[in-house]
Amino acid sequence: MVREAMIVSAQPEASEAGARVLMAGGNAVDAAITAALVQGVVDPQMCGIAGFGNCQIHMPSKGVHTCIDFHGKTPLSATPEMWENLIEGETRDGFGFVLKGNINDLGYQAITTPGSLKAYGEAISQYGTWDWADIVAPAIAQADEGFRVRPHVYFWWVNGADHGRVPVDQRLSFSSIGKRSYFNSSGNLKKIGEKVHIPEMANTLRKIAKQGVESFYTGEIAEQIASDMKTNGGLLSYDDLASYSTTVTEPLTGDYRNYRITTNQPPGGGVMLIEMLNILENFDLKKIGHNTSEYIRVVAEAMKLATADKDRHVGDPQFVDVPLSKLLSKDYAKSVSERIMNGEKMTVERYGSNEPKQTTHVAVVDYDGNCVTMTHSLGMPSGVITDNLGFMYNGCMAVFDPRPNRAGSIAPGKSRFSSLAPTIVSKDGQPFIVLGAPGGTQIAMGILQSVVNVIDFDMNMLEAVSAPRFSATSNLIDVMNRIPSYITNNLEGQGYEIARSALSFGIAAVHGIRIQDGKLDGGADPGHDGVALKV
Structure with a gap:
């Protein structure tokens, strides 16, 4: 029998948020999802509500052992051959392909249908003990406060992409919110210890806390996302969001x-x-x-x-x-x-x-021996931030193989391989x-x-x-x-x-x-x- 509880994550703010949940009587699922939402605020290029991932939940006393898979899915408008003639290279470790104009790496066509928020909500509704609004509250508070640039965040901003990939500063400056939030008044990237504050992210999280996860997939937020994608030539549509589902499997x-x-x-x-x-x-x-x-x-x-x-x-x-x-x-x-x-x-x-990759992790064991281990990500983030929403979207289309008839080839509604x-x-x-x-x-x-x-x-x-x-x-x-x-x-x-x-x-x-x-x-x-x- 476990007599202690523990959380470990790649961000101190997220670990603390999850630890507070455990101390207040929440279980491992409550703590993990609370921490994950905070991770999306304080490491917003590593993960977020517009990302993807996989979560393994083991609750021995309840006979629960399951995985929630929430990989990003290719938009329904995508076709296997659409980028076949644009290939310039492949990364040495197989993380993705480099195309002419970086069309799969930066901007609106790089985005797959996000699964993270859907999975967070399902984990809480099925296995958590806290109300959804209470789970989201620490992330809202963190977004209201902002976060200080930590050493690894800055390291990635400066060194996170090369060898044909779009540099990180171009991703951070792709949107008007990004330019305002991640750069100082002199136009330089903010340094270690400087504060990043994105009030639009806090407002979006408030809507999600009040209206629920479905606001992102079929409600007000979904409509804003779909409108932005259509205006800017994105592949993602309202129908993609509305039809998204996670995949629940045995481990x-x-x-x-x-x-x-x-x-x-x-x-x-x-x-x-x-x-x-x-x-x-x-x-x-x-x-x-x-x-x-x-x-x-x-x-x-x-x-x-x-x-x-x-x-x-x-x-x-x-x-x-x-x-x-x-x-x-x-x-x-x-x-x-x-x-x-x-x-x-x-x-x-x-x-x-x-090259390094853009992902994060959280693991939790609670007093009852329940275990959660979840890896979630944006892949190489697309740089896109919709006006008034505040979060950055994944860039997972970069990992699909632009050559047809292969295991990793593009197909409508297909999930990309990840490690x-x-x-x-x-x-x-x-x-x-x-x-x-x-x-x-x-x-x-x-x-x-x-x-x-x-x-x-x-x-x-x-x-x-x-x-x-x-x-x-x-x-x-x-x-x-x-x-x-x-x-x-x-x-x-x-x-x-x-x-x-x-x-x-x-x-x-x-x-x-x-x-x-x-x-x-x-x-x-x-x-x-x-x-x-x-x-």
């Missing part, structure tokens, strides 16, 4: 060294996580040694294989036949592990370059680790290493999310700067190309909670601004 399950892994179904990234764990189960990782050159080689090859399989097979299961039985097969994993043992190098063809993988690891039938991460295609890679750090190397949660990470979502191996060069030199001697980051922390930003003997310990990735709060 995708796997096993790793007698631990049960539960994560999300496609089009999310859970399948990659379980596939990689199945491969690594055939290696004595502890004997190989944490972050040795051989360890990095083995894990990187598992990452490359899972990435290639994802590119080839994984998409929206309503449109694509995803061969889960093969991808999650222990026999398949065994055959792959034998190839890795024999020194074979997997191939993931890409062109372009790596989101909110995960719960159970031991002897009880939740043991509750975790997730932002980080684009690096998400599954960061979660993988954190799970292995706890299970194979006996790390606590903070140690697990803080240890140096690496990733291979192309033929390169990306490493963070705390991995010594004498380790990577050995890999280069074996013919591997290493891309060393100047950053000390990265490869997703994992946030998690470990549950042991009724006690909780949490970890917020040091590379972001977050915090774990125990109450």
Whole structure:
């Protein structure tokens, strides 16, 4: 029995809002959704009510274990071939495509039908205990107050997009509200510690608190959104909003060294996580040694294989036949592990370059042992802010494959693949680790290493999310700067190309909670601004 409660998120303001809910008697769902709404206020390019995501809810005493998938869906006016002749490139890690004029990346045509607010409302109505207006109230208060620019927010504003992507300052200045809110009187981006205040966002949240979620999908707000989209050539319409629905599924399950892994179904990234764990189960990782050159080689090859399989097979299961039985097969994993043992190098063809991603995460465990892990995002934000509404829309069209007849191709009403993988690891039938991460295609890679750090190397949660990470979502191996060069030199001697980051922390930003003997310990990735709060 859990005797404590904890929340961890990438923003201190959100963690505090959720902690206050727990202290006031709210359950894990109440706390998670309250925190998520605050995240959309204080990190408005990472997530928000016009975003997408996935939420795993586990309430053991009530027999509830479910995932709410709320990926953004392609507007009904989109067609598979509409951008086929505009392709200029693809990012190295497969996060998206670069088109002429950045039409899929910046502006009104970059927007998919948002699912976040719909999912927040459904989670509260079905599994929460608080009134909706009380859930939204902390976000309204935060929007009224504004927020001070934190270090990671500023870092992303300055460094968050390159290699063919539209720079972040162009996204922030795309709308009149953005120009006024994110830049100072001299026309420069606001610095760390300066305040951002968007009163239109507070007013929109007030309407949502009073009128309910449907105001965004069929009511006054929906009409404002649809009018703005039509005026500016957007793909999104009122019919897209009115017809949007979440997808509720059972978690995708796997096993790793007698631990049960539960994560999300496609089009999310859970399948990659379980596939990689199945491969690594055939290696004595502890004997190989944490972050040795051989360890990095083995894990990187598992990452490359899972990435290639994802590119080839994984998409929206309503449109694509995803061969889960093969991808999650222990026999398949065994055959792959034998190839890795024999020194074979997997191939993931890409062109372009790596870049950070725009997502965030919240994880909660309450006093009754209920668990919530939710990753939500704007993708690369579109830059669009409708006058009088205040929030920025997602830019998820950039991730769809503009080439027809592929797993990730555009189709009306289709959800895009994402690497989101909110995960719960159970031991002897009880939740043991509750975790997730932002980080684009690096998400599954960061979660993988954190799970292995706890299970194979006996790390606590903070140690697990803080240890140096690496990733291979192309033929390169990306490493963070705390991995010594004498380790990577050995890999280069074996013919591997290493891309060393100047950053000390990265490869997703994992946030998690470990549950042991009724006690909780949490970890917020040091590379972001977050915090774990125990109450």
